[in-house]
Amino acid sequence: MPLNLESNYDLTALNSFGVAARAAHYLRVTDDASFPEAIQLARSHAGERGVFVLGGGSNLLLTKDYDGCVLHIATQGMRVLDEDVVEAMAGESWHAFVMWTINRGYCGLENLTLIHGSVGAAPIQNIGAYGVELKESFHSCDAISIETGETRRFGAEECAFSYRNSYFKSFAGRQWIVRRVRFKLSRSPKFKLDYGDLRKALIAKGILNPSALDVSQAVAEIRMRKLPDPVLLGNAGSFFKNPVIPAAQFLALRDQNPAMPHYPDDDGWMKIPAAWLIEHAGFKGVRHGDAAVHAQHALVLVNHGNATGDALWALAQEVQAGVETKFGVKLKPEPIIL
C-alpha cells in the first residue's frame, strides 16, 4: 500500500486513555518493506519536535497536541520459523499473537494474556504479568535505526532487559524502531502458577493439569476482574512501576507499616506494590473531574470520559507527591508521557 502522510490527525482512537489530541503529521506503516521510505518521509515532516513512534498506544499519555510526525507501526504477520521459534511483525496485537501461539500448541506466553498493546512495543518495556516477563521467552528482534536506516538484529543480551525496562528505552536505544520479534517457545508445558491467585483460580475451576489455554483463560478472568477494559474506561494499565527499594529503607518502612506487602528482588533490594502505597496514602478512587485513580485498583489511572492529558498528568503528580510525603518513596511513571 502506498504511504499516505496525513496532517492534523486525530489521535483519540489511537491512545488507550482515549485522550483527545492531534498530530501535526501522521504516517501509518502497514508494509514492512516500506520502513526505510516511511522513516525518510516522517523525518522530513517532523520539524524540531521529531518523529514519535506509536505502537498500540496503550502505554502512552498525551498531554498536548504533537507538532512533529507520528509514525504508526501497523505491520501484520505471524509465522513459525522452525520447530520452536515463532515470529510476529511489530504492528500485531500482543494478545492476538499470544492466542495464535497457544492455538498452535505452544507454551510460554500464556501468563502474558490480555496485555494491551502491540508486539513491537512488548520488548521495549519487557512486559510482564503473573510472575512471567517477556525476556524469559524472547529470542531476538530486528530493529531499524531512525537515524541511519540500518536494520540490525538484537539478541536478548543486547536488549539488556530488566523490570519494565530495556536497552530500547536508553538514550542510545531510542533511535531503534522494532520491526519484528521472535520468541523461543516450548511444546511441553512448564507453567508458572505461583503468582497471586492463579493456581487457586485454576483449582476452583476443577483444573489440576492445566493446558496453556486453561492458564491463559484463568489469567484473562483475573485481569478482567481487577483491571478496567480500556474500550469501556480509558486507561494505560499500571500507571507507575512498582518501586524497588534498598533493604534498609524497606525495614524502616515496615516498622511503621507492618502489613505492607513486599517481594524480594535482587540482592538486598525489595519490591513494594505501588498500588498498596497509593491506596494507603489515601488516593484510591480519588477523582478530579473525569481524571481518576481507579476505585478497584489503585495503580491504574482512568479517564471517565473527557479528561485531558494534562488533568491526568496533574493527578499522577499529586499521587506521586502524596506517596513521597507519606512513605518517602518516589514512584516512577510506567507510560511514556508525551
Ligand code: EPU
Ligand atoms: N494492592 C493494593 N491496592 C490495590 C491493588 C493492589 O494494596 O488497589 C496490593 C495488593 O496487596 C496486591 C499487590 O498490591 O497483592 C499487588 O497487586 P497486583 O497483583 O494487582 O499487581 P501489581 O503489582 O499492582 C503488577 C504489574 C501488572 C500485572 C500484575 C500481575 C507493574 C507495574 N504492574 O501489578 O502489570 O498485571 O502485577 O502480574 O509491575 C501493567 O504493567 O500495565 C500491568 C497491568
